[in-house]
Amino acid sequence: MKNEKQKALINLKKSKSLIETIIKMMEEDQYCINIMQQNLAVIGLLKSANQILMEGHLHHCFANALESNQEKRKAEMIEEILTVTKLLNR
Amino acid sequence: MKNEKQKALINLKKSKSLIETIIKMMEEDQYCINIMQQNLAVIGLLKSANQILMEGHLHHCFANALESNQEKRKAEMIEEILTVTKLLNR
Amino acid sequence: MKNEKQKALINLKKSKSLIETIIKMMEEDQYCINIMQQNLAVIGLLKSANQILMEGHLHHCFANALESNQEKRKAEMIEEILTVTKLLNR
Amino acid sequence: MKNEKQKALINLKKSKSLIETIIKMMEEDQYCINIMQQNLAVIGLLKSANQILMEGHLHHCFANALESNQEKRKAEMIEEILTVTKLLNR
Numbered sequence: 286m287k288n289e290k291q292k293a294l295i296n297l298k299k300s301k302s303l304i305e306t307i308i309k310m311m312e313e314d315q316y317c318i319n320i321m322q323q324n325l326a327v328i329g330l331l332k333s334a335n336q337i338l339m340e341g342h343l344h345h346c347f348a349n350a351l352e353s354n355q356e357k358r359k360a361e362m363i364e365e366i367l368t369v370t371k372l373l374n375r
Numbered sequence: 376m377k378n379e380k381q382k383a384l385i386n387l388k389k390s391k392s393l394i395e396t397i398i399k400m401m402e403e404d405q406y407c408i409n410i411m412q413q414n415l416a417v418i419g420l421l422k423s424a425n426q427i428l429m430e431g432h433l434h435h436c437f438a439n440a441l442e443s444n445q446e447k448r449k450a451e452m453i454e455e456i457l458t459v460t461k462l463l464n465r
Numbered sequence: 466m467k468n469e470k471q472k473a474l475i476n477l478k479k480s481k482s483l484i485e486t487i488i489k490m491m492e493e494d495q496y497c498i499n500i501m502q503q504n505l506a507v508i509g510l511l512k513s514a515n516q517i518l519m520e521g522h523l524h525h526c527f528a529n530a531l532e533s534n535q536e537k538r539k540a541e542m543i544e545e546i547l548t549v550t551k552l553l554n555r
Numbered sequence: 556m557k558n559e560k561q562k563a564l565i566n567l568k569k570s571k572s573l574i575e576t577i578i579k580m581m582e583e584d585q586y587c588i589n590i591m592q593q594n595l596a597v598i599g600l601l602k603s604a605n606q607i608l609m610e611g612h613l614h615h616c617f618a619n620a621l622e623s624n625q626e627k628r629k630a631e632m633i634e635e636i637l638t639v640t641k642l643l644n645r
Contacts (some may be wrong), residue, residue, distance in 0.1 A: 293410075294401045296426040297394060300417075304391045309386045318455045319382075323562045325462040327390075328421050335414050336637075336644045337470055339378055342407040343633045351621060351629055359621055363613045365408045367606075367634070372415040373643045426547075426554045433543045441531060441539060448529060453523045456546070457516075463553045465515045465645055473590075480597075481574045483623045486569060491564045498635045500563075500603055505642040507570075508601050515594050522587040541597040545588045552595045 288340025296334035300327050339369065386424035390417050426443025429459065469521025476514035480507050519549065559611025573639050609639065625635035 306322045347366075350358050397413045437456075438450050487503045527546075530538050605626045617636075620628050 290401055290404070290407070292411065294398065297398050297414075299399065301394045301398065304394060307390065308384065308387050311380055311387065314380070317428050317436060318459065319381070321392055321432070321459050321463070323388075324425050324428070324601050328418055328425075331414055331418050331421070332644050335411055335418075336641055338407050338411050338414070339640050340397060342635055344410070345636060346407055347429070348630075349635065352461050360618075363618065367610055367613060369408065369415070370640060370643060371606055372412070373640060374602050375387050394478060423552050426551055429550050430547055433527050433547060437541075438543065450528075453528065459518055460519050460553060461516055462552060463550060470584070470587070474578065475575060477578050477581065477594075481571065481578065484571045484574060488564065488567050491560055491567065494560070497616055498606050498639060499637050501608050501612070504567075504601055504605050504608070505639070508598055508605075509557070511594055511598050511601070515591055515598075518587050518591050518594070520566055522591070526587060533560065533636070547594070549588065549591050552592070 287345055289337050289344070293337040293341070295336040296330045296337070298333070300330045301331070303327050312361050317335070335369075342366075377431050379427050379433055379434070383431070386420045386427070389423070391419045393417050393420070393440040425463070432456075453458040467521050467525055469517050469524070473514040473517040473521070476510045476517070480510045480514070483507050483510070515553070522546075557611050557615055559607050559614070563604040563607040563611070566607070568598045570600045572602070572603070573597050605643070625642075 293311055294354065303323060307320060307327070310320050343366075347362055350362055393413060394417055396440055397410055397417070400410050400413065433456075437452055483503060487500055487507070490500050490503065496551075503531055527542055528543055573593060574597055575598070577590060580590050580593065613636075618633055620632055
């Protein structure tokens with residue numbers, strides 16, 4: 286696994302553990318504002334994981350494809366990046 | 376538990392299960408773009424949970440405080456809402 | 466005009482002037498990445514204006530309504546705030 | 556000017572005209588919620604312009620660089636794309 290994926294994995298594991306805490310907070314009927322703040326913290330972790338994954342993708346998968354002569358694959362990868370930036374952009 | 380919190384809880388549980396899938400995808404070194412798309416799906420679920428929690432908060436906790444005469448508490452609650460919209464706004 | 470509205474107005478005027486610069490950059494066919502960065506700077510200014518307006522709204526319009534006994538108006542204002550947080554949340 | 560840039564330019568011009576309306580609304584001290592909704596509409600237009608510009612960039616500027624043998628330029632362009640996705644991701 287690439288360095289970036291490992292960093293992103295740490296963020297994902299933190300997110301999972303934080304979501305478990307939030308579910309518990311909700312089951313204990315804790316205060317909504319506190320739950321929302323934790324929820325927004327998970328969103329922050331996942332956004333950061335996403336940026337790290339994008340870095341890994343462009344530096345490795347994409348950079349490798351660029352060195353090859355697979356024109357069709359390069360064009361496909363450009364569309365994939367646009368699909369992700371479109372979702373990010375929302 | 377209020378109706379809204381129950382709906383938000385369903386979203387949180389879906390998010391947890393999807394994050395577990397993503398962690399597995401990463402451990403199996405699956406394709407980054409697929410991982411990012413799942414990751415963005417979780418962000419979507421959590422944002423939706425947040426809006427549902429905000430609805431519950433304004434309709435119940437906040438509406439109750441409005442009916443009381445606790446002026447200090449009302450002012451505090453306004454600041455809490457602003458804290459959350461500030462984070463949302465990022 | 467309230468203090469917050471004046472601050473937000475400054476952001477709006479900066480945004481207008483920056484958008485004029487961006488339109489000029491586009492008409493001169495300048496580099497897309499530079500245009501996107503300026504574009505994202507305007508989005509930042511507008512988000513910040515929005516948070517300032519929300520602060521003004523909750524501190525003044527909303528706080529005034531709370532002190533009145535217009536129950537229907539209070540309920541309406543809660544729905545208005547939710548409409549805006551829903552858009553913010555996207 | 557490329558097709559995408561022309562579409563994005565239309566969005567930018569609409570944004571400029573909408574911001575002028577918002578400035579006028581603020582100077583007339585109109586209702587904050589209405590101002591915020593218009594403000595969020597401009598943010599939507601600018602985000603959409605950004606996605607269109609990214610499409611144009613990847614389909615033209617970037618695709619052209621890929622066909623060349625300027626390895627250093629390709630690496631630079633990858634960093635530029637990451638700079639923009641980082642800002643988008645906020």
